[in-house]
Amino acid sequence: MNHPVGYNADHRLRWTEWLPWVVALAVFFLLPDYLSLGARVLTYILFALSLDLILGYAGIITLGHAAFFGLGAYVTGILSAKLGVNDPLLQMLCSACAAGLLGLATGALVLRTHGLTQLMLTLAVAAVCLEVANKATPVTGGADGLSGVTVAPILGLFRFDMYGRTAYLWCLVLVFGGWWLIRRLIYSPFGAALTGIRENSVRMHAVGAPVYKRLLTVYTLSAAIAGIAGALLTQTNQFVGLNVLGFEPSGELLVMLILGGVGRLYGAFVGPLVFLIAQDFLARQFPEYWYFGIGLMLVVVVLFARGGILGISDAVIARMRRKA
Amino acid sequence: MSAALETRGLCKSFGALTVADRIDFRLESGARHALIGPNGAGKTTFVNLLTGLLRPSSGTVLLGGEDVTALAQSGRVKRGLGRTFQINTLFRDMSVLDNVALGVAERHGVAGGFWRPASGQRAVREESLELLARLGIADEAGRRVLDLPYGKQRLVEIAIALGLKPRVLLLDEPAAGVPSLESERILQALDSLPEDIAILIIEHDMDLVFRFARRITVLVQGEVLCEGTPQEIADDVRVHQVYLGERHA
Ligand SMILES: Nc1ncnc2c1ncn2[C@@H]1O[C@H](COP(=O)(O)OP(=O)(O)O)[C@@H](O)[C@H]1O
Numbered sequence: 001m002n003h004p005v006g007y008n009a010d011h012r013l014r015w016t017e018w019l020p021w022v023v024a025l026a027v028f029f030l031l032p033d034y035l036s037l038g039a040r041v042l043t044y045i046l047f048a049l050s051l052d053l054i055l056g057y058a059g060i061i062t063l064g065h066a067a068f069f070g071l072g073a074y075v076t077g078i079l080s081a082k083l084g085v086n087d088p089l090l091q092m093l094c095s096a097c098a099a100g101l102l103g104l105a106t107g108a109l110v111l112r113t114h115g116l117t118q119l120m121l122t123l124a125v126a127a128v129c130l131e132v133a134n135k136a137t138p139v140t141g142g143a144d145g146l147s148g149v150t151v152a153p154i155l156g157l158f159r160f161d162m163y164g165r166t167a168y169l170w171c172l173v174l175v176f177g178g179w180w181l182i183r184r185l186i187y188s189p190f191g192a193a194l195t196g197i198r199e200n201s202v203r204m205h206a207v208g209a210p211v212y213k214r215l216l217t218v219y220t221l222s223a224a225i226a227g228i229a230g231a232l233l234t235q236t237n238q239f240v241g242l243n244v245l246g247f248e249p250s251g252e253l254l255v256m257l258i259l260g261g262v263g264r265l266y267g268a269f270v271g272p273l274v275f276l277i278a279q280d281f282l283a284r285q286f287p288e289y290w291y292f293g294i295g296l297m298l299v300v301v302v303l304f305a306r307g308g309i310l311g312i313s314d315a316v317i318a319r320m321r322r323k324a
Numbered sequence: 325m326s327a328a329l330e331t332r333g334l335c336k337s338f339g340a341l342t343v344a345d346r347i348d349f350r351l352e353s354g355a356r357h358a359l360i361g362p363n364g365a366g367k368t369t370f371v372n373l374l375t376g377l378l379r380p381s382s383g384t385v386l387l388g389g390e391d392v393t394a395l396a397q398s399g400r401v402k403r404g405l406g407r408t409f410q411i412n413t414l415f416r417d418m419s420v421l422d423n424v425a426l427g428v429a430e431r432h433g434v435a436g437g438f439w440r441p442a443s444g445q446r447a448v449r450e451e452s453l454e455l456l457a458r459l460g461i462a463d464e465a466g467r468r469v470l471d472l473p474y475g476k477q478r479l480v481e482i483a484i485a486l487g488l489k490p491r492v493l494l495l496d497e498p499a500a501g502v503p504s505l506e507s508e509r510i511l512q513a514l515d516s517l518p519e520d521i522a523i524l525i526i527e528h529d530m531d532l533v534f535r536f537a538r539r540i541t542v543l544v545q546g547e548v549l550c551e552g553t554p555q556e557i558a559d560d561v562r563v564h565q566v567y568l569g570e571r572h573a
């Protein structure tokens with residue numbers, strides 16, 4: 001369902017909003033062979049949620065969100081592989097802070113611009129990060145990446161097992177936390193103000209809103225959440241490489257979100273799920289057609305269903321209700 | 325006593341085109357003041373300079389005696405400056421209530437709250453609904469703005485500005501293209517505002533201008549041609565030549 005926010009909105013949980021968590025737990029108990037794919041999906045859901053917050057609600061267009069994801073991934077990787085800091089919570093915290101700081105610093109510039117300039121600037125930030133990671137071989141491992149990442153038991157209690165059970169649940173807990181935080185935020189006056197900025201920033205200025213400050217706040221927060229998603233990726237893979245940075249992961253994330261539906265919170269769940277499962281099955285069997293297939297899906301969604309997969313399902317449900 | 329709003333030597337050029345040319349202007353508190361002039365005279369630009377949407381090339385803007393030339397729009401709104409737009413500038417995909425509530429929440433200082441739900445802000449909601457009722461569109465509170473007919477969208481445009489409880493209100497052609505029922509409501513809402521609010525209205529409808537305004541300024545090609553009471557303006561030969569004459573020709 002589409003989620004209207006603001007002073008009229010009903011912020012109470014609908015039963016459909018429990019579905020993702022029921023499904024996630026069902027996967028844990030019923031499909032133990034798919035936990036590593038599941039952890040990957042969960043990681044990208046958190047990453048996509050962070051993008052939906054700024055793109056779908058605040059209307060900030062970015063092609064460089066992987067800069068924050070990648071920084072988070074590298075911070076955790078470097079902490080463990082180079083400095084021997086293996087506590088997952090501490091890694092997470094450092095990744096979130098580093099990515100948040102980068103968001104604050106680059107946002108201060110990026111958010112002063114609009115449209116195409118903004119898009120190019122976000123792209124440039126991600127490109128610079130990629131180049132730095134590529135060149136700083138002693139720290140990042142360069143093109144070889146960083147292996148030898150170890151993660152200590154969570155709170156000293158829960159060891160990361162070889163079946164990926166702990167990793168999966170750890171991802172689930174963080175996605176749940178991120179979802180809960182973002183959900184509160186979009187239903188709050190702050191969330192309404194972000195939507196107002198997206199809808200008409202000229203008028204937001206004219207009603208006395210500190211538009212730039214609001215945007216910078218949400219950009220920083222979104223970057224920090226993306227950094228947490230990046231840290232999750234490193235912790236569950238125990239490896240980090242250049243593929244977490246740059247244009248490609250940023251673009252892929254955007255594709256996932258558009259596929260699922262932008263600005264509706266749960267598009268960030270559906271998009272990565274469909275994309276990554278399709279990738280897992282199709283890319284293995286038809287490696288040469290995989291991108292073509294995704295491209296085709298994207299074209300169909302953009303042309304015929306602006307609301308993504310969730311938009312289509314909304315329309316179908318509405319039509320069935322009308323018939324009934 | 326200082327004016328509610330004042331400009332001194334206000335200039336604005338877009339490249340070679342001078343749109344505001346050394347404008348000295350005073351809006352007294354409690355004023356009902358109209359700004360008229362042919363299309364392209366620079367009226368909208370003048371309002372944009374007053375609110376801070378545009379930076380002047382030179383000159384100063386004073387709000388209640390305080391120099392606000394360097395102040396951003398939000399700072400001027402906080403000091404009591406409100407405006408409407410000639411072309412609807414609304415939050416189209418949001419509810420009518422939200423359109424008003426966003427500004428009311430800013431004034432209440434609760435718009436940055438990110439933890440409690442917006443729908444729990446009762447004071448903001450009630451004040452917004454009350455305002456909508458005053459403009460006769462309370463029934464539309466839950467509808468999306470883009471689903472409303474133009475006349476009602478125009479009322480929302482006014483409601484947003486009134487929600488700021490401005491002490492100086494700038495209205496850029498509020499009744500342009502509006503059916504008579506809605507334009508009557510707009511006038512009633514303006515009449516019901518406290519007397520001490522200073523209102524500057526840009527309007528082409530001369531009946532409306534003469535009904536509403538106690539003072540009129542005529543702007544032509546970015547320059548103030550003359551200023552006076554409605555009677556003085558109606559009798560001014562120059563005004564007839566450049567403006568009224570052109571319209572009645
Ligand atoms: N942003 C802009 N850039 C260039 N020219 C502009 C801009 N805004 C307005 N103008 C020009 O300034 C002149 C005055 O416009 P405006 O203030 O809208 O007049 P009015 O409201 O009196 O009809 C017009 O010739 C218009 O084309």
Ligand SMILES: [Mg+2]
Nearest residue numbers: 367368369410
């Ligand atoms: Mg105009």
